[in-house]
Amino acid sequence: MPGEDMAGGAADTGPEEWADARLRGGADAQAAQDPPETVRHTGPPAPGMVINARYELVAPVGHGGMGEVWKAYDTKLRRFVALKGLLDRNAMTGASQAEAMARARREAQAIAKIEHPNVVTVHDQVETDSQVWIVMKLLDARSLAEVLRSEETLTVPRAARIGLQILQGLRAVHAADVVHRDVKPHNVVVGEDGQAILVDFGIATFDGALAVTQAGAVIGTPEYLAPELFDSSAHGPRTATPASDLWALGVTLYEMTEGRTPFPGPNAWEVQVTIDTSPVPPFQYAGPLAPVIEGLLTRDPRQRLNAPEAEAMLQRLLDPRAAIAPTPSAPPPEPDPVPVRRRAPRGRRAGALALGAVLLAGAGWFALPLPGDDPDEKDGKRAGSGGSGTRERWKDTHPLLKIGVKDDQPGLSKFDPKTRTYAGYDIDLAYEIAERMGYARDEVDFTTVATDYRSTALKVKLVDLVIASYSITEERKTAPPTGYSVDFAGPYFEASRGFLVREKSSRYDIEDTSDLQTLQVEVCTARDSTYEKWLPEAGFKLVESPPNTYQDCLDKLLDRSSDIYAVATDDVILAGYVKENPGKVRQLENVGGAEGYGVGMRPKSPLLKSEVCASLKDIMSGQVWEDLYRKNLSPLTDRKNPPGLPDLTECEVQSAGP
Incomplete structure (x- = not known):
């Protein structure tokens, strides 16, 4: 709702005499603070009305299609508050009122349980005959x-800080099973200290809510709506999801840096046409924010940047050397006192980009190639040149080797929040590869990548390599219609398929994998993993909405109120989970099929692949590979000697050409 900000610069001031009386003290104040008589309202609210014998309406703050917001005075705690009615009286009939009231109660309860510094604080929920209010x-x-x-x-920097806070607020909202559905600048307030707060849940959807979208109608502000909310035939039902909120965040970030929305239009139909027919407009000022925005503005919600990875990118943009930090309990510091850039004339785009590059370098941020100057696209020519007699190396144009890894796989790749370091087989292998490519340890930069985000991290150039139990498949190498092709070096390890179940289950007696098929026990696996396709084909019941990570599946398995009774992934990953949760879970026998882990990279990077393959060949031809296994994986698998050495099938043919 435009204007419905719950922001009141006059929170402590105003011409209202009754408020002055309350603040002056003395007899007038006592009289003014006595609880007024309860009033039952049948008409619209008006100044002076008292809601629930406590909240006296002062003045309207905002009004929109889904409700109203008032500045009010809390006569009990003697403070000003924002009072929002959740129902639009003009849209209700007598027959629909009971149903609407029930929906509004559930909405109020859902919003009230969200406690986060970047989400508006809800103090109370009250009702009148025809309205549900949240205070x-x-x-x-x-x-x-x-x-x-x-x-x-x-x-x-300022846009990134605000965007990070919005995202952290959204993560709290989504964790409460609420989807905001109207993320935009009107619904974010920013304090003088730089704290950003997400407000206005008037059209939010939540667990147990009734649909507020009428047949054929589009609810929300068109310029911020995700493409899946326009056309139900493109990506499934027209249902708002957390991914829809992330698209709106991408639009908001674009608007903050570029001064306009990326897909303008006076109505939903024209915005949809613009999104369908035009790429994201070129960036003039976004600089290192561009990959974040592009990742959020991915049309297919299944390929869109997810919240943890978007947060990681924003965190690293603000502090390139820092690993992923937990969501802070306090707002970030006040923005840097840097003058605001005004929009440059179109003809000066190149000059603005050059100036932006200088500013970024001066700020100490990690370097990103400017549009039209992508060294990765030229690396094929460099690899085949050699006119000067000096061998080109990847490090010549990439002084920092950025590697995507997992953070939740004991033994393979695990992040320790106390030391803020990663450890495991994949991490040690990454360091060995980096050393052979000429990088020191402090020149290797790790970033967490979820299973469904690995290819996107490569596509938006967040990372150079992915070493994250990344199974080599033809589908991943040949780019499905909604995905992004990945080139591999490897495999450097081969794992078997397996299942994890609860040690004790009050509902099922699970002895082996055949029981999972017979009982049709719901099996959880990570979204976009190889198991997502394999499980249904093999006769297992796949969880309806696979989460982003295997750790999410494990959390559900350990939650005895959950309907998840099994997790499917590679045996070496499961062994780590068993080791960390003794007596709680057990591993079933392995089933047919193997997963060959490869080092993933962007296609058309022959120089990079050549160096990675040469490094792998050296590592796997000597004692190093076995030592890595014994150090990291033997304690999990109780197998002293490593399994057979895999053949480097993805390194057999190397081309020096583009």
Whole structure:
């Protein structure tokens, strides 16, 4: 709702005499603070009305299609608050009122349980005969829309800080099974200290909610709506999901840095046409934010940047040397006092880009190639040149080797939040490869990549390599219609397929994998893993909505209130989970099939692949590979000697040409 910000610069001031009386003290104050008589309202709210014998309406703050917001005075705690009605009286009939009231109660309960510094605080829930109200903190802040109206564009650090806070708020919202559905600058308020707060859940959907979308209608602000909300035939039903909120965040980030929305249009139909027929417009000012925005503005929600990885990218943009940090409990520091850039004339785009590159270098941020200057695309020519007699190396143009890894696989790749370091077989292998490519340990930069984000991390150039139990498959190498092709070096390890179940189950007696098929026990696996396709084909019942990671599956398995009774993934990953959860889970016997782990990289990078393959050949031809296994995986598998050495089938043919 435009203007519905729960922001009140006049939270402590105003011309209302009754408020002055409350603040003056004395007899007038006592009289003013006595609880007024309960009033039952049948008409619209008006100044002076008292809701629930406690909240006195002062003045309207905003109104929209899904409700109303008032500045009110809490006569019990003697403070100003924002009071939001969740129902649109004009849209309700007598027959629909009971149903609407029930929906609003559930919405209020869902929103009230979200406690996060970047989500508006809900104090209370009250009702009148025809309205459900939520009582919220009255914010002394401006909406992000107001900020953009006055400043046009924001500096990259400031936009990144605001975007990070919005994202962290959204993660809390989504964890409460709520989808906001209207993320945009109007619904974000920004305080003087730089704290950003997500507000207005008027059209949110939540667990147990009734649909508020009428047949054929599109609910929300068109310029911020994800493409899947326009056309139900493209990517499944027209249902808002957390991925839809992330698209809206991408639009908001674009608007903060570029001064306009990427897909403008006066109505939903024209916005949909623009999205369907046009790529994301070129960036003038976004700089290192561009990969984040592009990842969020991926049309297919299944390939879109997910929340953990978007947060990681924003964290690393603000602090390139830092690993992923937990969501902070306090707002980030006040933005740097850097003058706001105004929009440059179109003819000066190249100059603006060059200036942006200088500013980024001066800020100490990690380097990103400018449009039209991608060294990766030229590496084939470099590899085949050699006119000077000096051998080109990947490090010549990539002083930092960026590697995507997992953070939740004991023995393979695990992140320790205390030491802020990664450890495991994949990590040690990464260091061995990097050393042979000429990198010191402090020149290797690890980034967590979820299973369904690995190819995207390569595509948006967040990482150079992915060493994350990445199974080599033809589908991944040949780029499915909605995906991104990946080149591999390897395999450097081969794992067997397996299952993990609860040690004790009150519902099922599971002895082996055949029981999973016979009982049709719901099996969890990571989205976009090889198991997502294999499980149904092999006769197993796949969980309806696979999560992003195997760790998410494990968490569900350990939750005895969950309907998940089995997890499917590679035996070496399962062995790590068993080791970390003794007496809680057990591993079933392995089943047919093997997963060959490869080092993933962007296609058309023959120089990079040549160096990785040469490194792998050296590592796997000597004692190093066996030592890595004995150090990291033997303690999990209770197998002293490593399994057979895999053949480097993805390194047999190397081309020096483009």
